[in-house]
Amino acid sequence: MLLISCPNCGSRDETEFHYGGQAHVAYPENPNELNDREWAEFLFYRDNTKGAFAERWLHSTGCRQWFNMLRDTVTYEIQAVYPMGAPRPAAAPPAAESGTASTAPDSTTTGTARPSIAATSTSTASRSTTAPEGATK
Amino acid sequence: MAETAAPKTSPETDLSLRTSPAELLRAAFEAGSVPGIVELREINFLTMVGLRVSRDTDAGERIASVTGGLPATCGAVSGTGDASVLWLGPEEFLVVAPVEAHESLGGDLIQALREALGDGAGQVVDLSANRTTFELTGPRSRAVLEKGCSLDLHPRGFKAGTALSTEIGNIPVVLWKTGDESYRIHPRASFAEFLGRWILDAMREYASPEVP
Numbered sequence: 001m002l003l004i005s006c007p008n009c010g011s012r013d014e015t016e017f018h019y020g021g022q023a024h025v026a027y028p029e030n031p032n033e034l035n036d037r038e039w040a041e042f043l044f045y046r047d048n049t050k051g052a053f054a055e056r057w058l059h060s061t062g063c064r065q066w067f068n069m070l071r072d073t074v075t076y077e078i079q080a081v082y083p084m085g086a087p088r089p090a091a092a093p094p095a096a097e098s099g100t101a102s103t104a105p106d107s108t109t110t111g112t113a114r115p116s117i118a119a120t121s122t123s124t125a126s127r128s129t130t131a132p133e134g135a136t137k
Numbered sequence: 138m139a140e141t142a143a144p145k146t147s148p149e150t151d152l153s154l155r156t157s158p159a160e161l162l163r164a165a166f167e168a169g170s171v172p173g174i175v176e177l178r179e180i181n182f183l184t185m186v187g188l189r190v191s192r193d194t195d196a197g198e199r200i201a202s203v204t205g206g207l208p209a210t211c212g213a214v215s216g217t218g219d220a221s222v223l224w225l226g227p228e229e230f231l232v233v234a235p236v237e238a239h240e241s242l243g244g245d246l247i248q249a250l251r252e253a254l255g256d257g258a259g260q261v262v263d264l265s266a267n268r269t270t271f272e273l274t275g276p277r278s279r280a281v282l283e284k285g286c287s288l289d290l291h292p293r294g295f296k297a298g299t300a301l302s303t304e305i306g307n308i309p310v311v312l313w314k315t316g317d318e319s320y321r322i323h324p325r326a327s328f329a330e331f332l333g334r335w336i337l338d339a340m341r342e343y344a345s346p347e348v349p
Protein backbone atom coordinates (compact mmCIF):
# COMPACT_ATOMS: atom_id res chain seq x y z
CA MET A 1 0.00 0.00 0.00
CA LEU A 2 1.40 3.38 -0.98
CA LEU A 3 0.95 6.32 1.33
CA ILE A 4 0.34 9.30 -0.89
CA SER A 5 0.74 12.80 0.43
CA CYS A 6 -2.20 14.86 -0.78
CA PRO A 7 -1.30 18.57 -0.91
CA ASN A 8 -4.58 19.36 0.86
CA CYS A 9 -5.13 16.45 3.21
CA GLY A 10 -1.77 14.93 4.11
CA SER A 11 -0.83 11.26 3.94
CA ARG A 12 -3.60 8.91 2.93
CA ASP A 13 -3.84 5.36 1.70
CA GLU A 14 -3.44 4.76 -2.00
CA THR A 15 -7.02 3.40 -2.12
CA GLU A 16 -8.36 6.92 -1.58
CA PHE A 17 -6.80 8.05 -4.85
CA HIS A 18 -7.38 7.55 -8.54
CA TYR A 19 -4.60 7.45 -11.06
CA GLY A 20 -4.87 9.97 -13.86
CA GLY A 21 -2.14 8.80 -16.20
CA GLN A 22 0.87 10.64 -17.54
CA ALA A 23 1.11 14.31 -16.65
CA HIS A 24 2.10 17.16 -18.95
CA VAL A 25 0.42 15.80 -22.08
CA ALA A 26 -0.46 19.07 -23.74
CA TYR A 27 -3.64 19.44 -25.76
CA PRO A 28 -2.67 19.94 -29.41
CA GLU A 29 -2.48 23.57 -30.39
CA ASN A 30 -4.36 22.99 -33.64
CA PRO A 31 -6.33 19.78 -33.18
CA ASN A 32 -8.02 20.19 -36.56
CA GLU A 33 -4.69 19.96 -38.35
CA LEU A 34 -3.78 16.61 -36.83
CA ASN A 35 -4.05 13.54 -38.97
CA ASP A 36 -5.56 10.38 -37.56
CA ARG A 37 -2.27 8.96 -36.43
CA GLU A 38 -1.25 12.15 -34.60
CA TRP A 39 -4.66 12.37 -32.96
CA ALA A 40 -4.46 8.75 -31.87
CA GLU A 41 -1.02 9.37 -30.45
CA PHE A 42 -2.31 12.34 -28.47
CA LEU A 43 -5.24 10.34 -27.13
CA PHE A 44 -3.74 6.95 -26.47
CA TYR A 45 0.05 6.86 -26.73
CA ARG A 46 1.87 7.31 -23.45
CA ASP A 47 5.39 6.85 -22.20
CA ASN A 48 6.18 3.59 -20.50
CA THR A 49 8.94 4.95 -18.34
CA LYS A 50 11.20 2.88 -16.17
CA GLY A 51 12.22 5.29 -13.43
CA ALA A 52 10.95 8.73 -12.49
CA PHE A 53 7.57 9.33 -14.10
CA ALA A 54 5.38 12.42 -13.84
CA GLU A 55 1.75 11.45 -13.39
CA ARG A 56 -1.59 12.89 -12.39
CA TRP A 57 -3.51 11.75 -9.33
CA LEU A 58 -6.94 12.57 -7.96
CA HIS A 59 -7.72 12.41 -4.25
CA SER A 60 -11.15 11.04 -5.06
CA THR A 61 -12.24 9.95 -1.58
CA GLY A 62 -10.88 13.08 0.10
CA CYS A 63 -10.73 16.60 -1.22
CA ARG A 64 -11.49 15.56 -4.84
CA GLN A 65 -8.60 17.68 -6.13
CA TRP A 66 -6.07 16.79 -8.81
CA PHE A 67 -2.34 17.08 -8.35
CA ASN A 68 0.85 15.94 -10.04
CA MET A 69 3.30 13.47 -8.63
CA LEU A 70 6.76 12.35 -9.61
CA ARG A 71 7.01 8.65 -8.86
CA ASP A 72 9.68 6.09 -9.58
CA THR A 73 7.97 3.27 -11.45
CA VAL A 74 10.55 0.76 -10.22
CA THR A 75 10.92 1.60 -6.53
CA TYR A 76 7.57 3.40 -6.14
CA GLU A 77 9.43 6.18 -4.38
CA ILE A 78 7.40 9.37 -4.50
CA GLN A 79 9.92 12.05 -5.32
CA ALA A 80 7.71 15.12 -5.53
CA VAL A 81 4.11 16.26 -5.22
CA TYR A 82 3.31 19.47 -7.06
CA PRO A 83 0.23 21.38 -8.26
CA MET A 84 -1.50 20.97 -11.59
CA GLY A 85 -0.05 23.39 -14.08
CA ALA A 86 3.35 23.56 -12.40
CA PRO A 87 6.37 22.40 -14.42
CA ARG A 88 7.88 19.02 -13.72
CA PRO A 89 10.56 19.22 -11.03
CA ALA A 90 13.92 17.62 -11.67
CA ALA A 91 14.01 13.91 -10.90
CA ALA A 92 15.97 12.75 -7.93
CA PRO A 93 18.97 10.54 -8.67
CA PRO A 94 18.31 6.85 -8.24
CA ALA A 95 18.46 5.90 -4.58
CA ALA A 96 21.58 4.07 -3.46
CA GLU A 97 19.67 1.29 -1.80
CA SER A 98 16.21 0.61 -3.11
CA GLY A 99 13.72 -2.16 -3.34
CA THR A 100 11.23 -0.98 -0.78
CA ALA A 101 8.48 1.47 -1.43
CA SER A 102 8.92 4.66 0.48
CA THR A 103 6.40 7.28 1.38
CA ALA A 104 6.33 10.89 0.49
CA PRO A 105 8.39 13.11 2.75
CA ASP A 106 5.99 13.95 5.45
CA SER A 107 5.37 12.72 8.94
CA THR A 108 1.67 12.76 9.52
CA THR A 109 -0.90 10.10 8.99
CA THR A 110 -3.94 12.23 9.47
CA GLY A 111 -5.16 15.13 7.48
CA THR A 112 -4.93 17.59 10.30
CA ALA A 113 -1.46 18.72 9.42
CA ARG A 114 -1.11 19.50 5.78
CA PRO A 115 2.29 19.31 4.19
CA SER A 116 3.28 22.29 2.16
CA ILE A 117 3.53 21.71 -1.54
CA ALA A 118 6.67 23.77 -1.67
CA ALA A 119 8.36 21.64 0.93
CA THR A 120 7.64 18.40 -0.86
CA SER A 121 8.62 19.56 -4.30
CA THR A 122 11.65 21.70 -3.55
CA SER A 123 13.32 18.89 -1.70
CA THR A 124 13.94 17.32 -5.05
CA ALA A 125 13.66 20.37 -7.26
CA SER A 126 16.62 21.96 -5.54
CA ARG A 127 18.83 19.19 -6.80
CA SER A 128 19.97 19.99 -10.28
CA THR A 129 20.44 16.42 -11.41
CA THR A 130 18.47 15.21 -14.36
CA ALA A 131 16.77 11.91 -14.89
CA PRO A 132 19.00 9.01 -15.83
CA GLU A 133 19.34 8.23 -19.52
CA GLY A 134 16.21 6.52 -20.73
CA ALA A 135 14.20 7.40 -17.66
CA THR A 136 12.29 10.10 -19.45
CA LYS A 137 11.49 11.03 -22.96
CA MET B 138 -39.18 21.96 -4.82
CA ALA B 139 -40.85 19.87 -7.49
CA GLU B 140 -43.41 21.69 -9.58
CA THR B 141 -45.83 18.79 -9.75
CA ALA B 142 -47.88 18.21 -6.64
CA ALA B 143 -47.00 14.92 -5.00
CA PRO B 144 -49.87 12.59 -4.14
CA LYS B 145 -51.08 12.80 -0.56
CA THR B 146 -49.78 9.33 0.24
CA SER B 147 -46.27 10.18 -0.92
CA PRO B 148 -43.34 10.70 1.46
CA GLU B 149 -43.00 14.15 -0.07
CA THR B 150 -46.24 15.29 1.51
CA ASP B 151 -46.46 12.92 4.45
CA LEU B 152 -43.04 12.92 6.05
CA SER B 153 -43.96 10.07 8.37
CA LEU B 154 -43.82 7.82 5.31
CA ARG B 155 -40.14 8.52 4.70
CA THR B 156 -37.75 5.59 5.03
CA SER B 157 -34.18 6.23 6.08
CA PRO B 158 -31.40 4.34 4.26
CA ALA B 159 -30.58 2.05 7.21
CA GLU B 160 -34.15 1.69 8.46
CA LEU B 161 -34.09 -2.08 8.00
CA LEU B 162 -31.14 -2.29 10.40
CA ARG B 163 -32.76 -0.32 13.20
CA ALA B 164 -33.51 -3.38 15.33
CA ALA B 165 -30.08 -4.83 14.55
CA PHE B 166 -28.40 -1.61 15.67
CA GLU B 167 -30.27 -1.76 18.97
CA ALA B 168 -29.48 -5.43 19.47
CA GLY B 169 -25.84 -4.99 18.49
CA SER B 170 -25.19 -1.99 20.72
CA VAL B 171 -23.36 -2.76 23.95
CA PRO B 172 -24.55 -0.15 26.46
CA GLY B 173 -21.71 1.84 27.98
CA ILE B 174 -19.16 0.16 25.69
CA VAL B 175 -20.06 0.94 22.11
CA GLU B 176 -23.42 1.94 20.71
CA LEU B 177 -24.63 2.51 17.18
CA ARG B 178 -27.71 4.24 15.87
CA GLU B 179 -28.87 5.98 12.77
CA ILE B 180 -29.83 9.63 12.96
CA ASN B 181 -32.51 10.05 10.33
CA PHE B 182 -33.02 12.78 7.78
CA LEU B 183 -30.51 15.42 8.87
CA THR B 184 -30.53 18.40 6.56
CA MET B 185 -27.40 18.51 4.43
CA VAL B 186 -26.43 21.12 1.91
CA GLY B 187 -23.52 20.89 -0.49
CA LEU B 188 -21.68 24.14 -1.00
CA ARG B 189 -19.18 24.91 -3.70
CA VAL B 190 -17.79 28.37 -3.37
CA SER B 191 -14.42 30.02 -2.94
CA ARG B 192 -13.93 31.45 0.52
CA ASP B 193 -12.15 34.51 -0.86
CA THR B 194 -15.03 35.76 -3.00
CA ASP B 195 -17.90 38.04 -2.07
CA ALA B 196 -20.29 35.11 -2.45
CA GLY B 197 -18.09 33.07 -0.13
CA GLU B 198 -18.20 35.78 2.48
CA ARG B 199 -21.97 36.14 2.18
CA ILE B 200 -22.39 32.38 2.63
CA ALA B 201 -19.98 32.39 5.56
CA SER B 202 -22.13 34.99 7.26
CA VAL B 203 -25.13 32.65 6.99
CA THR B 204 -23.32 29.54 8.19
CA GLY B 205 -21.11 31.20 10.78
CA GLY B 206 -17.90 30.80 8.81
CA LEU B 207 -16.45 28.42 6.24
CA PRO B 208 -13.66 26.09 7.37
CA ALA B 209 -10.25 26.82 5.89
CA THR B 210 -8.36 23.55 6.15
CA CYS B 211 -8.80 19.81 5.90
CA GLY B 212 -10.53 18.49 9.00
CA ALA B 213 -11.88 21.84 10.14
CA VAL B 214 -15.53 22.28 11.09
CA SER B 215 -17.09 25.68 11.54
CA GLY B 216 -20.51 27.01 12.22
CA THR B 217 -22.55 28.51 14.96
CA GLY B 218 -25.61 27.12 16.60
CA ASP B 219 -27.33 24.17 15.01
CA ALA B 220 -25.69 24.14 11.61
CA SER B 221 -22.12 22.92 11.16
CA VAL B 222 -19.98 23.30 8.06
CA LEU B 223 -17.55 20.50 7.25
CA TRP B 224 -14.52 20.98 5.02
CA LEU B 225 -14.64 18.61 2.05
CA GLY B 226 -12.23 20.37 -0.28
CA PRO B 227 -10.61 23.77 -0.81
CA GLU B 228 -13.84 25.06 -2.35
CA GLU B 229 -16.31 22.41 -1.24
CA PHE B 230 -18.19 22.20 2.03
CA LEU B 231 -21.01 20.21 3.59
CA VAL B 232 -23.53 21.91 5.84
CA VAL B 233 -25.10 19.56 8.37
CA ALA B 234 -28.16 20.88 10.16
CA PRO B 235 -31.08 19.46 12.14
CA VAL B 236 -34.06 17.84 10.44
CA GLU B 237 -36.23 20.91 10.99
CA ALA B 238 -33.87 23.10 8.98
CA HIS B 239 -35.11 21.47 5.77
CA GLU B 240 -37.48 23.51 3.67
CA SER B 241 -40.00 20.66 3.57
CA LEU B 242 -40.45 21.28 7.29
CA GLY B 243 -40.53 25.04 6.99
CA GLY B 244 -36.83 25.65 7.52
CA ASP B 245 -35.20 28.53 5.73
CA LEU B 246 -31.54 27.44 5.77
CA ILE B 247 -31.29 26.31 2.16
CA GLN B 248 -33.14 29.34 0.87
CA ALA B 249 -30.89 31.63 2.91
CA LEU B 250 -27.81 29.95 1.45
CA ARG B 251 -29.19 30.23 -2.07
CA GLU B 252 -29.86 33.91 -1.57
CA ALA B 253 -26.38 34.41 -0.11
CA LEU B 254 -24.80 32.81 -3.16
CA GLY B 255 -26.92 34.98 -5.43
CA ASP B 256 -25.33 35.17 -8.86
CA GLY B 257 -21.86 34.46 -7.49
CA ALA B 258 -19.87 31.53 -8.82
CA GLY B 259 -20.70 28.38 -6.92
CA GLN B 260 -23.42 25.96 -5.94
CA VAL B 261 -25.90 25.45 -3.15
CA VAL B 262 -27.45 21.99 -3.47
CA ASP B 263 -29.85 20.21 -1.16
CA LEU B 264 -28.04 16.92 -0.45
CA SER B 265 -30.18 15.79 2.47
CA ALA B 266 -31.01 12.51 0.76
CA ASN B 267 -27.44 11.87 -0.37
CA ARG B 268 -25.95 10.67 2.87
CA THR B 269 -27.32 9.29 6.08
CA THR B 270 -25.83 9.65 9.54
CA PHE B 271 -24.61 6.94 11.87
CA GLU B 272 -23.71 7.81 15.42
CA LEU B 273 -21.13 5.60 17.09
CA THR B 274 -20.53 6.29 20.76
CA GLY B 275 -18.76 4.77 23.70
CA PRO B 276 -15.23 4.08 24.92
CA ARG B 277 -14.71 1.33 22.34
CA SER B 278 -15.92 3.32 19.35
CA ARG B 279 -12.37 4.24 18.29
CA ALA B 280 -11.33 0.58 18.42
CA VAL B 281 -14.29 -0.32 16.21
CA LEU B 282 -13.39 2.33 13.63
CA GLU B 283 -9.73 1.39 13.63
CA LYS B 284 -10.62 -2.02 12.24
CA GLY B 285 -11.48 -0.44 8.93
CA CYS B 286 -10.03 3.05 8.82
CA SER B 287 -6.36 3.70 8.23
CA LEU B 288 -6.29 7.25 9.55
CA ASP B 289 -4.56 7.85 12.87
CA LEU B 290 -7.62 8.15 15.11
CA HIS B 291 -5.62 8.61 18.30
CA PRO B 292 -6.92 11.67 20.17
CA ARG B 293 -3.50 13.34 19.97
CA GLY B 294 -4.06 13.68 16.23
CA PHE B 295 -7.80 13.38 15.69
CA LYS B 296 -9.52 15.81 18.02
CA ALA B 297 -13.18 16.25 18.79
CA GLY B 298 -14.64 18.82 16.42
CA THR B 299 -12.82 17.67 13.30
CA ALA B 300 -14.20 15.84 10.29
CA LEU B 301 -12.34 14.00 7.54
CA SER B 302 -13.39 12.47 4.23
CA THR B 303 -11.95 8.99 4.21
CA GLU B 304 -12.84 5.32 3.99
CA ILE B 305 -14.24 2.98 6.62
CA GLY B 306 -14.47 -0.66 5.62
CA ASN B 307 -13.57 0.50 2.09
CA ILE B 308 -16.67 2.70 2.01
CA PRO B 309 -16.15 6.42 1.34
CA VAL B 310 -17.51 8.38 4.29
CA VAL B 311 -17.20 11.64 6.10
CA LEU B 312 -15.99 10.79 9.60
CA TRP B 313 -16.80 13.52 12.08
CA LYS B 314 -15.53 13.29 15.63
CA THR B 315 -18.23 15.07 17.61
CA GLY B 316 -16.95 14.29 21.10
CA ASP B 317 -14.16 12.45 22.87
CA GLU B 318 -16.03 9.17 22.50
CA SER B 319 -18.59 9.93 19.84
CA TYR B 320 -18.40 9.91 16.09
CA ARG B 321 -20.76 10.71 13.27
CA ILE B 322 -20.28 8.70 10.13
CA HIS B 323 -21.86 9.92 6.91
CA PRO B 324 -22.00 7.22 4.23
CA ARG B 325 -23.90 7.73 1.01
CA ALA B 326 -27.35 6.21 1.17
CA SER B 327 -26.60 3.26 -1.08
CA PHE B 328 -23.68 2.21 1.13
CA ALA B 329 -25.58 2.59 4.40
CA GLU B 330 -26.74 -0.99 4.72
CA PHE B 331 -23.33 -2.48 3.95
CA LEU B 332 -21.50 -0.11 6.26
CA GLY B 333 -24.10 -0.61 9.00
CA ARG B 334 -23.60 -4.36 8.87
CA TRP B 335 -19.83 -3.89 8.73
CA ILE B 336 -19.86 -1.75 11.89
CA LEU B 337 -22.17 -4.19 13.66
CA ASP B 338 -19.73 -6.98 12.88
CA ALA B 339 -16.83 -4.89 14.15
CA MET B 340 -18.75 -4.19 17.38
CA ARG B 341 -19.64 -7.79 18.06
CA GLU B 342 -16.57 -8.80 20.06
CA TYR B 343 -17.32 -6.14 22.69
CA ALA B 344 -20.57 -7.86 23.62
CA SER B 345 -18.59 -10.79 25.01
CA PRO B 346 -16.67 -10.73 28.25
CA GLU B 347 -13.03 -9.88 27.79
CA VAL B 348 -10.74 -12.88 27.49
CA PRO B 349 -8.21 -12.67 30.30
Ligand SMILES: [Zn+2]
Nearest residue numbers: 006009059063
Ligand atom coordinates in the same frame (compact mmCIF):
# COMPACT_ATOMS: atom_id res chain seq x y z
ZN1 LIG C 1 -6.89 15.49 -0.54
